[in-house]
Amino acid sequence: MARYVRRLVFEGALTAGQRLPQDDIADAVGVSRIPVREAIIALEREGWVHVVPHRGAFINALDDQAVLDRFALYGRFYGFAVTRALQKMAPADLESLRKIADQLAKVSTAATFERANNQYMSTLVRLADSTRLRAVLRSTAQIVPGNFFATVPTSIEIQKQGIAAIQSALDAGDEAAAASVFADVEYRHALEVIKMMNARRRAHASPRLANTASTA
């Protein structure tokens, strides 16, 4: 149910300040009361809603700043991951990463790119070997529903360039450079997501204009 709510907010179907229609959504998703309460707790923890006692859950704005904040967090957490990974990895690990990065560079469709990218990123996180980092990443849910690169195809090229830059920094053993690549890449992703989101909301608000509206 939480996933459903995140999608609705992203699409603009639920707007800032609106009261979450818990029963309607529960029915739509097909869940009972207890999972609804758990979903709301999770949504509040992630910053999607805020709960007013006795009155319900209300949608927090998913505005440009919220997107920038979320991707800034990713940038910092992955920057931390790559720093720890660099401190701990052996030459064989660097070689595995290089192989995955080489594969990634050749892929272009959203589905295969997402798989390859997940492989690269999860390898980095594994090499960082930090329980706290894993816990933090687990609890930072995506803003963009579903396959990120299918929703925001312009981000594929951004991510490719980013990973190439990370590999150079890793080869040079440069922690600071590697971390700052992530800060930069996530910022650029945020800008693409903002464009995409605003285009979708315009389309949602005025379906007649959807065909004529240019993408931002």
Next chain:
Amino acid sequence: MNVLPSSPDSSLGADRRLKRESSANQVVAHLRGMIMSGVLSKGERLRPDEIADDLGLSRIPVREALIALDQEGWVKFESNRGAFVTGIEGEAITDHYELRGLVFGLIGRRVAELATDVEVAALVVLHRRMGKAADVESFSTLNDQFLGRLFALASSPRLTAALMVSAEIIPERFFELVPSGRAIQQAGLTAFLRALKAGSVDDADRALRVLQRRHGVAVVATLAATGLVVDGSGVAARARPYT
């Protein structure tokens, strides 16, 4: 910086209410405090039935609490045998505070960008009162207010929420249990306020990151003194602070 601010404006207020409703979380806090202060020692076994009896609760929240404490790194939980106190990895503590610092840094940037001169002046006044606080408890209360204001000024539910998802290593009575904590906090916020007055977003960011890192060092020292800090593997010794 640890204890959740009590500002009713922040979403943290709701989070605290939700937490207070859960007996499992109360048990977690209770047991964590006992481990931290040495009442429960490393290697000691925690039996769900005994704890449930002592606290007058059913086994279910106690079991949930032991699982949560396992995830936090304080105990090792074995399904049919309860749990035993393990001691916590030094690197887990360091990483925890580095990661919190990264989030606080982003909050600091937002505050530096958005706070008016009047709001900064109010923070300075509150900080001065913190310096004059007669005891640890009143310092802690004022500190909560200070943090509450920062979160309100940053106006980012997501950044605020990001701090709430990772359980604190020493959530309750932080300034009581970590002797140097108060001085570290006061000095760290001095640096932060200086950055705000100068309008420097980067310095505000760095001040809060450094502050968290210093807390991390102090917590490792405090826990090490009671024999609670363990080495995971040789790898722990090599990790350097993230800059």
